[in-house]
Amino acid sequence: MAVAVPKEVVKARENYLTEGGLLSWLVTVDHKRIGVMYGLTSLAFMGLAGFEALAMRIQLAQPNNHFLSADLYNQFFTMHGTTMIFLVIMPLGLGFFGNIAMPLQIGARDVAFPRLNALSYWIFLFGALFMYSSFLFGGLPDAGWFGYANLTERFFTPGSREDFWAIGLLILGISSILGALNFFVTIVNMRAPGMTFMRMPIFVWNILVASVLVLVAFPPLTVGLVFLVMDRFLGTHFYSTVAGATPILWQHLFWLFGHPEVYILALPAFGIISEVIPCFSRKPLFGYAAMAYATALIGFISYGVWGHHMFATGMGPIADAAFALSTMAIAIPTGIKVYSWVATLWRGNFVWTTSFLYALAFVVQFTLGGLTGVMHAQPPIDLQQTGSYFIVAHFHYVLGGGSLFAFLAGLYYWWPKMTGRMMNEKLGRINFWLTCIGFNMTFFPMHFLGLGGMPRRIYTYGAGLHWDFWNMFCTIGAFVMATGILFLLIAMVESLTRGPEAPADPWDGRTLEWSIPSPPPVYNFAEIPHVHSKDAFWEMKYGNNPGHKVPEVAAEHEAGHVPHIHVPAPSMFPILLAAGLALCGIGAVAWLRITLVGLLIVYLAIVGIGFEYPTYGEHPSKERGDDIYPLDSRKVGMWTFIGSESLFFASLIGTYMAYKGRDLIGPTAKEILEIPLTSFSTFVLLMSSLLMVLALAGFERGDIKAGRNWLFATAGLGCIFLGGQAYEFNKFYHEGVTLQHNLFGQTFYTLVGFHGLHVLLGVIWLLTLAFASFKDMVPKKRALAVEFGGLYWHFVDIVWIVIFSLVYLMDKVTGA
């Protein structure tokens, strides 16, 4: 019968926290543990960013101060922004809360790709440590978290600080994309039976849209960073006017990422608030459908508003008007959310928990930040304020008073589920009031300072400008806020050491995570729940009779009642792969041979992951019980990856097209490209796709030998294509077109070179499969492993189809 768990303390025989020793955390693939690791790491970095912020506030407390040098101030303000965005708010929203709550809310036993989840975390950790390790090599990065070109060029920022920043962000980007891909596939494909999209908890909706945004926003940033790294290491001029390029390209690529990023940071926060407010108002969420659509609409519009960060660059009246309109438009779905929260609160029967207090503060503070955001949608106003402290106030109200407060609400809300302990509400209230008062003391006066003309990004200011008082006030506020955060740490430690045990459902919750013990067992759900309504657990508890509660204990979780449940085995490969990737980064800034070692480790770890699980390459089966989901998660993941990669190539192609014909010196595309040779290469690659499908067909019908031979033939054609490319590059090089020579040279080599790199990876992939088939590792039943390699191979083929037309054929005609 029912297994609903209301107030009784029901313990799982062994929960996710207690199973295994400390070392087991290094190889864990359990989403809850990974969530905890994300949380702890982010908290540590929040401490670091907080330290940097306090040091900056001391420096600005009075005029002409010398607490920090200009150089150190620049380092701190760069790393404070970078840390808070990439190492705190983003990993807290997606990595921590996404892992802790999302799979439980959709009734899943884990995420779609548990090892990929662990890999995302380890890459995140190593990427963060890599970036901060620049401290040991001459100082922290100091060109701002936005890294505006051409300040970041080696001429203006010599040394290795920005190298660490750029390569560190590239590494972190890989982590973000893998994590988002995992969440996307999990939500799309692994919801409990009956949980339609319009029955999903609203938090899950927000994680879904945020994940999509990561997948579409990070590729342009990756390309921007690749250009920056090439400028710094290889002497190209992607952002330099000396070769006819423009630094504005960086701003477009960066803000194409940067504004969706704001919503990547905000959407998980919206989701948390949309769970906390109904729970503690004792009402269902007002306008669920409108909220869900608003979430999707925010995601959609957020991809078209990046230009409002660039009004001051002089994009022109048409672009300004378009971005102003889209920016104002995004206020509508955001306003729907605020309206919905307020309507949910209306006549609610409030339970004044710390979580609820944080949620209320969020609504007020985020709305304030949102309103000043609408102000900046208007170019004339933005021009006046964009370089001032008014903007600092604005984005801290959105991301600090908004996202961070929501995360604190979420932390108090899910803490009992996560740890099995209740938090001390008294300490929680002290934490809340100090943090809230301190936050508003720190950031509200910055509106005045900005309107009073105080510029951003200055390390000191002169006396007599009437900025002294409010700056001192802000600094005092920052320390009040820091004291508040200290109480959060005290409350956490107190709860873990002396807190009362938490029941499974301490808040009388509405979603599925409250139906299982606190902390959850490793397998989450003894049986996958069936969902019949959007507040699934509420409906299970109360049905259609709100007055009649049906308290029943989850006896199944106690010893002897749990059937054997397969959970993913731990794996050492994720941490190994991430370490290899970090070695690649270290090699790039220190000694290139280390990169080769890193690449070898990465390859071996990928092969390890590929062949590790006993069911790799097999179709889901009824016997194993893994066929309950509508699609093959691996295939969904592969298509999502291919889609995201398309955006990477689109950014490269867009740059090529934008710079086409702007060379200050020749030779240009028209003079040098050789159509007959490339036509032959194109034909070779197209035919390789035919051989690839023949290889797959061979494996699918069990003719392994034929399949293997076709695989070798496909890889062979790939090698011929690469040989043609090498010949072409060599010829161009000897004709004077080097990577540094002109805009055509750098954009051409980069675009075509990256495609060639993908072909090379494809060849390695196919050869690995072919050789593995000698060992009977790719039998008929594992043909899916070949299909995934094939999808990747065809992808490089379709990219080439585009490149051949746009770069070779059209350029020959239209190029200058």
Next chain:
Amino acid sequence: MSNNPTASPAEPVHAHEEVPRGTIKAYLEVAGVLTVLTILEIWAFYVPSLQPVLIPILLVLSGAKFALVVMFYMHLKYDHLAYTGIFGPLLALAGFIVIALMILIAYFMGSPPTA
């Protein structure tokens, strides 16, 4: 409406079914069409009278090649529509990026210099 919050995972909501794929013959035919389209591209490129309309011709021909590979070799034609639903919007966004970068940078930088 049931009060039972759980159900056995052995009750599949959607069964995984083997989808019939293209035959070898179909794959060979597609390869033939791809070859012909590539030849057409190169032919159009070398015909002077087609130069004014070369760009739309190339866009159509390369679009057709792209679609053929995606539909037949990548099996989107045969597989669940959801995969098309995932790839399609992302591809549209990719096109948006290319066009947006071209327009915005071109507008900002003005006309290209004459070589």
